[in-house]
Amino acid sequence: MASLHKTLFVLLLIGSSIECLKILVISPQMGKSHVNFMGRSSDILVMAGHNVTYLSVPVDPKIESTGTKLAHVVKIPESPVVSEIAMKFHDQANSLWVHNGGNPLAFLSKIKIFTDVNVASCKNVVDNDEFTRLMREEKFDIGITESFDLCAFGALKMYNVPVTVSILSGGIMSSHYRYYGLTYPVAQLPEALANSLEMNFFGRMKNILTHYVMGWFTGGPLAQQQELFDNKFGKDVINIVQEVRESAFHLSNEDPYFGIAHPLLHKIVEIGGFSVLPAKKLEAKWDAILNKNKINVLVSFGSNAKSVDMPADIKNAFLATFKKMSHVTFIWKYENPEDGTAKDLDNVVLSPWLDQTAILNDPRVSAFITHGGLNSVTESAIYGTKLLVIGLFADQFRNSLLAEKSKFGIVFLKEDASDASKLTRAVEKLIEEDSEISRGAKRISEMIKNRPQNQTDVYVKHIEFAAKFGKLPNLNMQGHDMPLYQYILLDVIAFVVAVLAIILGSIGFIIFKIYKKCAGKKEVLITKKNN
Template identity: 25%
Template structure:
């Protein structure tokens, strides 16, 4: 019996190590690439044969790790994204879907991707970065392989429906708002309306476009409605310390912070931070926003403000030869953000509020000044403000004076430091490293041939059935009909004596006329 158990165990390990896995991570954002690469390289280290569709080349060469570059969007000139902060809410929703269309079609038109689709290759599993690219769900059906979704953000209206997770509009805000799970009545009302509008937009506009992509770029005939809900599992780059408590189905696994690791800093940065006797501030607006797009007067005033501070400043900026650079400021086009945040000298982080940046700041216990611009950044900053680990500085109010006031608030109010350390302890207090947790669940899907038993019954319902819209409409119509029938019956009863009285009066008048003649 013991030998049989050992044999089964060895056979399982050999099967898992021999798995062929396709990773589809087409996002042009470098932060998203980092997350995808950490996940896929770890699978390669564990013996899996990995093929990665990506916008960037791998940072590490592994013999069982192959990259198919889909970098057309990366090579295009980068737009100034700061004006997106002033977009109307409806335009925000439309623009994010338009980005999804671009990312989806850009990957599918790539020659390397088309060669793969038309090859005879097979895969045991497809891991798909999910961001409004529903047509890419066809990779799973095309290769007849289970799908594991990966989302670089938490549960949202962009991904929850694909895995059968139920989002209550009363406590789960739409991603592009600045709401948290504590909403006022009018916020809940607005949130509910926007949820319905988003659903209708996906059903009437977005899904037909993605169906066209499937028809155009895949040789097999596939119906989006038949394949869109076939994911076995969804991995979220989130955690209660960075987002909020959520009621997640068994097929949704949170692995926020899985990419964080300790690496040695470059010598110049290490020296700069080691000698920061009064602490250091990191100022970075992420990989998609260029600080050089700020008005020159604003940037000059900020530099002047930094020169008067006792802290040292690390600035991610596109022009390392910036004129009038203060002596306490170090400028670099790229900064190892997580490793800098880990340094003991870091006392504050000025950030755009992307979830990757927020996760790293939370993990290392560094309070933030959040200047959100687009996407999920407003919500991320709002959550951090509620946790007492960040100050929100609206982009339209970004001046040297306001930035200084926000930094002073974070630096001099002890609560921000204490709350950040407490939140870091919450993130770190886990029984299993999040990357190992991700590996376990990915291989779980492989071991159980897609793990169909994790599927939620809500996937078999239309959205209006799931949220009982049809039941509510039925009850409302029934009540209206019942009221109408009761009112009609009362009206008939009420008028019947009157009709009899009028008839008798007519007879009496006729009789009097006869007597007169």
């Protein structure tokens, strides 16, 4: 797989079909997985021969890396107001293990903080006139940003960037369907917090609640961000929603091979895994560790749900499982190995940081216990690694269900994670050889390797195509701004009902007149006869 990727990048570098582009990538530094995704996306374009400027918008002061190693990085000056609000997110991140992340109503408490930090960050960008001047002078050919914080779309317009491509580290958000003129089929498609892919009565009830809550969550900052641009440049001179809609393409990191079918436009292109870079060679230390036992399991819950923050009962259940399965080496991303955790377990290796891609790429790694972030699930699918998924937050619940549906993963509820016997049985099932899950993992990996097109190549070509031809209005959904009464055909229905009423009323009136006339004649005849 690594050689395949390397070959691809060489071909991209020497075979790009367009001259060197000046590309501006705007990345709010919020959410480490989002930042890393934007950084890798930038590096791919640099390796394809383009001049990429990576504009880092400071949000979370604890995120120090920009995620890019090759792009030219410029940073907007930090705002103390933004940093102060962002720190509140860390308190919530620390509570993911005890937070009921599958309850859509739990998101309501996060809307205000999410709105406040995004609006403050946007204000920091809009009010920096000197930075705006410098960006305009660069005369970029194309801009790229993630459709998570929509302020960046307005910023690209403010910097006079002629065309935009939207990308996202996850799949297209249900709340964003309306920006593209689509309607999310809430009765059919499970939302991010779904606990089943089958939409029974209660599933649909939860789905519609989740849909509207997530709409408030992601759309909460939009009105206030739009007001910032209106106050600066005039009403709707820069319209954020219009800029999102008129993006040449929306490139989604969802992979249809283990995703779920849903309505799309031609401008929405699913290229899941395109940003997965070639795996590095394992360091000698990890090579030796993987040689100790035949079975090796990676354990990592991402950057937000830290293992060190696990409640004691869950942590003890994991340790009990590891102790019982002494024939298995568990490589555990644990942020504070010095606290004495697992000190008596020879088959447990703790590390505050892991090269996840390199480890998953090694065939000696049998399985992966994860939170179910889309990047982790995608990497596992690419490398054919079996999953035990403990969803904690947002789309991780649906990702776990999709991995299970594709038969390369097992869903394990967080509520059961404190039960050592249940956890042990689940891990034992996970590492079984020649099981349905093993075959499923191998199958999904082979499907991805034999895909008709290469996702990274598709990504680069779409960026180059958009830069060459600009906005593509023919790819926009017709009638995207029609009022609701037209969309659900109320006017047509009202007209048809009115016409039918007139016709039926006319027929009824004619029948009534005929009846009266006939009845009148009959009455006259009877009268004459009686006389």
